[in-house]
Amino acid sequence: MGRQWRDGRGELVVHESGDGPAVRVPLEIATSYRARTRGLLGRDAVEGAILLSPANSVHTFRMRMPIDVAYLDRGLRVIAVRTMPPGRLGMPRLRARHVVEAGAGVMAGWGVREGAFVEVIT
Numbered sequence: 593m594g595r596q597w598r599d600g601r602g603e604l605v606v607h608e609s610g611d612g613p614a615v616r617v618p619l620e621i622a623t624s625y626r627a628r629t630r631g632l633l634g635r636d637a638v639e640g641a642i643l644l645s646p647a648n649s650v651h652t653f654r655m656r657m658p659i660d661v662a663y664l665d666r667g668l669r670v671i672a673v674r675t676m677p678p679g680r681l682g683m684p685r686l687r688a689r690h691v692v693e694a695g696a697g698v699m700a701g702w703g704v705r706e707g708a709f710v711e712v713i714t
Contacts, residue, residue: 597645597714599627604641604692605711608703615702617641617694619712632659632693641694643712649684650691652676658696662704663688670708673699 604619618640622628628644633654644650650661655678663672663685671687675696692699692710704710 597621597623597643597712599624600714602643602712602714604643605713606703607709607711608705612703614711617702619643621645621712621714632657638693638695641692643690643692645690647691648686648688649682650676650693651681652678653681655679660694660696660699660704662692662694662699662710664690664692664710668710668712670704670706670710673705 600621602619602621604617606615606617620642622631622642622644628647631644632638632642636656652659658675658677661674661676661682662670665671665687666689672685674682676682
């Protein structure tokens with residue numbers, strides 16, 4: 593099930609494991625090497641989140657802010673969520689195929705936690 597996203601904008605829809613309403617978040621999509629490499633570098637904030645695909649690890653070198661990082665498997669299920677301060681190298685996650693980054697502390701409020709399912713709408 594290969595994902596055929598392109599660089600651009602979309603929406604991240606978070607489906608918690610419960611029956612609550614889905615949360616919709618503005619999403620920047622980075623699939624080209626150049627867009628994935630640039631990511632959130634040099635930014636002071638991010639509106640919503642950014643999807644890096646394909647990706648199974650991230651770093652926060654040259655970042656100006658701490659970020660939340662969600663690792664997604666090929667079915668877009670969250671397999672781990674970490675908050676990373678600037679200047680760190682995240683360990684690669686073997687099952688991760690995509691990574692979502694956002695400002696530190698926001699993912700919990702969106703319901704992004706291990707086991708949650710997300711959808712990417714372009």
